[in-house]
Amino acid sequence: MNPAELGPTQRPLLKSTEKIICIQNKVGLYEGNQRDEEHDSGTVYLTTHRLFYVDQQLPRERSLVLELSSIDRCTLHGGFLYTSSKIHLYLKPQSVLESVSAGREHARNGSGTMGEARGIAAPGVSRSQSAGPSTALGQGQQQQPGASPRAPVLDWKCTICENVNKGGVKCTLCGVPRQNGSEEVLDADSTHLNALLNEMGNNAIEQSPIRCPICTFDNHGSMKTCEMCDTELPQTPDDTAAATSSDATSIGTPQYPRLRTAEQASAYRDASNFVTLIKLSFRAGGASAFYTSLKEGVSNSVWLVVGNGDFWEPDQAQSQLQQQQQPVTPGSMASGRDRRPAAGGISTIVSAAHETERARENTVRSAFLDLDALTEKANEIISMAEHIATQLNSPAASKLHRTSGMESDEDNAERMDAFRQYLLDLGIDSPVTRDTAGAVFHEELARELCDYLENYVSQCGGAVALVDAYCLYNRAREFSLVYPADFVQACEKFEALQLPLRLREYPSGLLVLEDAGSASDALIISRINNYIKSFGPVTANDLAAIEDCPLNLAEERLWLCERAGELCRDESVEGIRFYENVFLSVVSRRDGSEYL
Amino acid sequence: MANTFATSAAEGTSSAFQFPEIYSFPPFFSRQPNEATWREQRRQWCELILAYYKHNRLYSMSLAEAATEPPFTNRQIHRSLRVDVLRELVDELVKQGNAVWTGAKNTKDSCLIFWRKPDVWASMIHQWASERGMFNTVLTLFELTNGDDTVGQEFHNLDPTTLRRALDVLQSQGKAQLFVGTSDEDMGVKFFT
Numbered sequence: 001m002n003p004a005e006l007g008p009t010q011r012p013l014l015k016s017t018e019k020i021i022c023i024q025n026k027v028g029l030y031e032g033n034q035r036d037e038e039h040d041s042g043t044v045y046l047t048t049h050r051l052f053y054v055d056q057q058l059p060r061e062r063s064l065v066l067e068l069s070s071i072d073r074c075t076l077h078g079g080f081l082y083t084s085s086k087i088h089l090y091l092k093p094q095s096v097l098e099s100v101s102a103g104r105e106h107a108r109n110g111s112g113t114m115g116e117a118r119g120i121a122a123p124g125v126s127r128s129q130s131a132g133p134s135t136a137l138g139q140g141q142q143q144q145p146g147a148s149p150r151a152p153v154l155d156w157k158c159t160i161c162e163n164v165n166k167g168g169v170k171c172t173l174c175g176v177p178r179q180n181g182s183e184e185v186l187d188a189d190s191t192h193l194n195a196l197l198n199e200m201g202n203n204a205i206e207q208s209p210i211r212c213p214i215c216t217f218d219n220h221g222s223m224k225t226c227e228m229c230d231t232e233l234p235q236t237p238d239d240t241a242a243a244t245s246s247d248a249t250s251i252g253t254p255q256y257p258r259l260r261t262a263e264q265a266s267a268y269r270d271a272s273n274f275v276t277l278i279k280l281s282f283r284a285g286g287a288s289a290f291y292t293s294l295k296e297g298v299s300n301s302v303w304l305v306v307g308n309g310d311f312w313e314p315d316q317a318q319s320q321l322q323q324q325q326q327p328v329t330p331g332s333m334a335s336g337r338d339r340r341p342a343a344g345g346i347s348t349i350v351s352a353a354h355e356t357e358r359a360r361e362n363t364v365r366s367a368f369l370d371l372d373a374l375t376e377k378a379n380e381i382i383s384m385a386e387h388i389a390t391q392l393n394s395p396a397a398s399k400l401h402r403t404s405g406m407e408s409d410e411d412n413a414e415r416m417d418a419f420r421q422y423l424l425d426l427g428i429d430s431p432v433t434r435d436t437a438g439a440v441f442h443e444e445l446a447r448e449l450c451d452y453l454e455n456y457v458s459q460c461g462g463a464v465a466l467v468d469a470y471c472l473y474n475r476a477r478e479f480s481l482v483y484p485a486d487f488v489q490a491c492e493k494f495e496a497l498q499l500p501l502r503l504r505e506y507p508s509g510l511l512v513l514e515d516a517g518s519a520s521d522a523l524i525i526s527r528i529n530n531y532i533k534s535f536g537p538v539t540a541n542d543l544a545a546i547e548d549c550p551l552n553l554a555e556e557r558l559w560l561c562e563r564a565g566e567l568c569r570d571e572s573v574e575g576i577r578f579y580e581n582v583f584l585s586v587v588s589r590r591d592g593s594e595y596l
Numbered sequence: 597m598a599n600t601f602a603t604s605a606a607e608g609t610s611s612a613f614q615f616p617e618i619y620s621f622p623p624f625f626s627r628q629p630n631e632a633t634w635r636e637q638r639r640q641w642c643e644l645i646l647a648y649y650k651h652n653r654l655y656s657m658s659l660a661e662a663a664t665e666p667p668f669t670n671r672q673i674h675r676s677l678r679v680d681v682l683r684e685l686v687d688e689l690v691k692q693g694n695a696v697w698t699g700a701k702n703t704k705d706s707c708l709i710f711w712r713k714p715d716v717w718a719s720m721i722h723q724w725a726s727e728r729g730m731f732n733t734v735l736t737l738f739e740l741t742n743g744d745d746t747v748g749q750e751f752h753n754l755d756p757t758t759l760r761r762a763l764d765v766l767q768s769q770g771k772a773q774l775f776v777g778t779s780d781e782d783m784g785v786k787f788f789t
Binding site for chain 2: 537562563565568569570571572577579581582583584
């Protein structure tokens with residue numbers, strides 16, 4: 001597994017067509033049968049393409065990602081006594097993966113540049129760019145053997161079932177935690193073990209038995225003391241030589257840097273020393289649901305469908321176009337396509353533009369026919385919106401509009417801004433739902449909310465009424481809407497999750513989402529004080545206009561200042577107007593002069 | 597900047613009352629919800645009331661009427677104090693001993709403002725009596741406030757209720773004795789050393 005890229009809210013960064021299918025918290029990883037202490041508790045995200053592990057304590061440092069394409073098969077093992085239910089992931093051997101990745105690389109290039117670079121993408125190149133298979137757990141360790149030194153792995157015997165375990169804190173057989181009294185079977189450190197294992201592997205046949213000088217028992221060549229009488233055995237000269245040479249080889253080419261036993265190496269690592277079995281331990285349940293989704297995800301092989309949803313890649317667009325256009329005017333269309341390479345020049349560009357436009361029109365028309373169609377076409381509509389938005393952003397577009405008319409320029413820009421806003425408001429690609437997130441639903445919802453609303457909140461001066469945020473967010477979700485209660489609960493988790501937004505309840509009961517950085521009381525007070533200094537006394541209406549915020553929020557802010565003793569009110573038939581608090585400032589001035 | 601306003605209600609007095617600067621500050625006429633601000637506002641109002649009543653030699657206040665008049669209404673800035681706020685202010689004055697509720701019980705419709713506390717009046721009257729050698733002489737209360745002998749004295753034209761309070765103080769100190777006449781108006785008093 002490779003280190004994973006996380007977004008600002010510590011959710012995994014997804015690719016454009018990737019969708020989260022299932023989320024489960026409190027999951028630990030096992031490498032082979034060995035519990036991985038560094039990845040012992042975290043949240044696992046299953047997406048259509050990948051499997052993410054986000055560590056709970058150190059999400060930045062310890063999070064991992066595994067491509068689903070590298071999973072050969074997976075099995076579910078139910079919990080027993082103290083053992084939690086586990087999912088075993090059997091990874092494909094590396095050679096298979098390389099060919100797969102090469103194939104994918106080919107397919108990508110084929111879609112992108114019409115196959116010109118087809119031969120260039122060697123598997124090795126893609127590997128070094130980390131775009132390829134991401135199973136180099138063992139390899140990563142080899143590259144930096146000293147980076148994460150591990151305590152020597154000791155074998156111990158379970159006091160309950162007498163199973164000999166290879167390190168770890170729980171018995172792998174019965175799941176009972178290791179007790180202090182557990183007998184340590186082997187106390188050799190790992191390098192010594194390595195030497196031993198190499199000897200066993202390479203020199204076993206050559207080693208001659210060592211006869212004990214006391215009791216004359218023929219001991220095995222690797223023994224240090226006599227098995228019968230415990231007398232120290234004399235070291236044969238070739239034995240020490242073998243040991244040092246194997247030490248040397250193990251330093252030069254560290255073959256089993258994290259090896260515990262020979263059996264384990266043979267069982268869970270393939271020939272090129274990659275981990276082939278990873279276990280996910282579900283300490284908070286949810287294993288079976290996760291397993292179902294995972295199996296579905298692996299068998300669906302979404303990653304093989306190239307360019308799914310990348311509607312506006314030129315090649316893709318054309319093929320779509322062809323499909324849609326054929327029933328309308330098959331003859332003219334086909335001839336148009338045939339003619340194109342010969343024609344060239346401006347007319348080709350113009351006709352291409354026309355075709356693209358027609359294709360869009362068709363998509364829009366069919367998408368809005370009924371709700372099902374919209375659901376089906378949602379992805380296309382979203383990608384179209386994004387496409388138009390980027391086009392509007394491009395300098396060429398703005399130049400075009402500048403030349404079209406100077407006087408309407410500002411007006412245009414304004415309209416375009418609004419339009420862009422509408423487009424961006426469309427679409428959260430893979431919304432968090434109760435089904436996908438389960439127990440961590442509110443946490444995940446909070447993270448997604450933060451991702452989505454952070455920009456909007458800062459645009460609105462650092463605070464948005466919760467009701468507005470709710471409407472906006474649900475509009476972006478299109479379908480699979482969120483309940484208001486869930487929404488509020490998710491917002492209440494912002495602080496615990498250390499996200500950049502806060503939910504704040506004003507004494508009147510008004511709920512507001514605020515930017516944690518820019519909406520402190522002191523900042524609000526100083527801002528309003530400045531307004532009053534420059535504009536004179538203000539009403540809530542004035543403040544709402546100045547700050548461009550909802551009226552009730554403006555009111556709350558003024559009351560906040562009043563409670564802090566910074567403002568005082570003037571109630572009249574015209575409404576409540578707020579002034580600088582002369583009463584208290586006079587007092588403080590007087591107190592100050594008394595002390596002088 | 598000296599924002600002072602002459603008041604029309606101060607007619608008949610020698611000079612116009614000098615209102616403090618805060619009098620032209622509109623929030624001064626709204627009851628401030630902030631406790632600290634309100635305490636300060638109340639203190640300034642109490643000061644203003646006592647100063648205004650002293651300057652105009654006013655003694656009693658009918659709250660409903662007073663609220664529409666200066667100092668509780670500022671016509672320049674079109675603001676006036678609400679009666680319930682005024683009642684709160686008088687409550688505060690009563691607590692300080694500078695006012696007392698009069699009229700029917702618990703109605704809090706009218707009050708006396710003691711811009712000088714009764715014991716201060718008492719010592720002032722006793723001082724005058726000793727200067728004029730009025731000890732052991734019976735004087736009517738009318739004589740005391742409206743007689744020729746007291747012209748020019750601070751307590752000339754003193755409100756009868758306030759006078760009674762002052763004399764009560766003297767009586768409790770053993771410096772005076774009140775005599776009941778045929779009616780309340782006809783009371784007499786005798787001063788002792």
